[in-house]
Amino acid sequence: MAEKCPKCGSSYLVEKTLRSGIYLECPNKKKAAEEEVLPRKRAVKSAGKGSAPADSAVVCSYSKRIGDAPPLPTAETHGPVVEKAAAKSASKSVAKKAAKKVGKKVLQRV
Numbered sequence: 346m347a348e349k350c351p352k353c354g355s356s357y358l359v360e361k362t363l364r365s366g367i368y369l370e371c372p373n374k375k376k377a378a379e380e381e382v383l384p385r386k387r388a389v390k391s392a393g394k395g396s397a398p399a400d401s402a403v404v405c406s407y408s409k410r411i412g413d414a415p416p417l418p419t420a421e422t423h424g425p426v427v428e429k430a431a432a433k434s435a436s437k438s439v440a441k442k443a444a445k446k447v448g449k450k451v452l453q454r455v
Contacts, residue, residue: 346359348369359372371405
């Protein structure tokens with residue numbers, strides 16, 4: 346969304362749809378597990394060359410609920426589509442007409 350984050354000033358907000366509702370969140374919002382820095386098994390060779398320190402990353406916690414959660418899918422809304430008998434017969438007649446036209450064109454070419 347084209348709104349600035351009121352906490353960190355990020356140029357946009359992200360809309361997230363969760364079971365608990367629809368939220369506007371800052372793209373700099375991090376989960377608690379992501380905030381914990383795990384020790385690396387080995388050092389990266391290019392870590393010392395011109396890279397910014399990890400502490401300079403912007404971390405924001407802005408989140409605002411803007412709506413209710415969408416309804417869960419049901420058989421009526423997301424189930425298989427059953428064709429009606431009239432629609433089947435209409436599609437068969439259209440297919441027969443198309444086949445006749447193609448057959449006439451093939452005979453005219455020969």
